[in-house]
Amino acid sequence: MLIGKPPGIPSSEITPQDQYLNRRRFMRSALSTSVAAGAAALGVNRIAEVLSPSVSVLAGTKLETVPSPLTTTGEQLTSLEDITHYNNFYEFGVDKDQPAKNAGLLPIRPWMVRVEGKVKQPRTFDIDDLLKLRPLEDRVYRHRCVEAWSMVIPWVGYSLSEFIHQCDPLPSAKYVQFLSYYDKRVEKWSSESSIFWPYSEGLRMDEAMNPLTLLTFGLYGEVLPNQDGAPVRIVVPWKYGFKSAKSIVAVRFLDKQPPTTWNDQGPNEYGFYSNVNPNVDHPRWSQRTERRIGQPFYAQRRTTLLFNGYGDQVALLYNGMDLRRNF
């Protein structure tokens, strides 16, 4: 019977806006590279710019979201401008304003996330399937960088635990590792630092399963801008920002602690746990206070909270652990 079958184009045939925009970007780069250098190329670039204006900063696609009881209330949100123009994303440059300029090159479609390691069956998820796996929730979280600045960000996503259930990890899986996208031809700025790429981060299994840990697809109700880790990233609000890996392409389940990028760079400065903790100083600066982004210079300073204020939900994970040693 055909009763109830909606007329028109099946949803599988509708090109997602991102992909559509990406194709235009591809055309633009094809145009500008194929034409000879000089004034001719400039002219063509301008035409291409008119064809596909500012795709790089905000894809602007609205996401369907539902409210969440896990959202943080009572904080003034950091502006979208600051969230998208003050970024640490070293693959696109070490300066805070570089990712906004350079991350437009990140090829966010097609995008696959590999699941491997201690799982029943390794598999690959398409980003568009991940987006539909669970209802997307609005989750406002405080975001505390190890550099002693902080923001309040309205993320969009669902608990990472929901995704992990789909991955069927084996009982021997004790840790989860996240690997970020890396292609030095695209991310040519990655050589500005002596970091060993790709960017790697990791969590203990119980940390990854905590409902606060967010598999994140958007912010401010729209898909993630590239510089904020498009098309999918991790957000762990009680840990310093660098624990929240961006633009992930692989999730690995492991029986032992994975190597992680900043921990490898400076083991005495960046611990594996890196829980926000005002009582454990960074060797080079105090973590007692933080500077709230977007406030005037005389009003930025505020007290840093243990576990970034999420102690009620996560302190249990570290019962009996010496947080000074396991910083």
Added chain:
Amino acid sequence: MKRSTIIAFKTLVWLVCLWPLGRLLWGAVTNNLGADPTATITFATGLATLRILTISLAITPVRRLSPRLNWLIQFRRLLGLFAFFYASLHLLTYIALYAGFDVNAMAADIAKRRYITAGVAAWLLLLPLAATSTSWSIRKLGGARWRNLHKLVYAAAVCGVIHYWWQVKPGVRTPLTITIVLAVLLIARLVFGWMRQRKEHACTA
């Protein structure tokens, strides 16, 4: 060099040296100091200090290249004092915006954090140089003693660059350019000194 040309150049040096401060003041007034104004102010004043200090250190080696460049010496004091001015603003930023005028916090920072130790050391090394920058001081101290005292500027510059390196994350290489420039200037200094010694030696032999 004509007097009017020197005055024109001095005006230019003043304008260039005041540029970083002007930008910060304009940014503060128009609420346009970036997402993290405290960091913007800290970085701008620190970078201005190192740059102006490095330019002031370049004057003597550049003069040695040709006697016709001798007039450059007239700008060295001005540049040195501007470097000290920005170093003081940088220190004040730390005292006010980071330490919140808390003396205990500052003492702990200086003792515990080596990049702050190096930074404070650099400022303390510049302090006597700024204090003895007047012509009266040069006369009072005598040329040789004054010159010896002012060799501290090298120590200050080295402390400043170390302060920069110790402050950035491991793996970040942004302080590399200024370090190379400073290293070249210090090596030039050593080479010139060695050449002069050889010349004097040849004369007395």
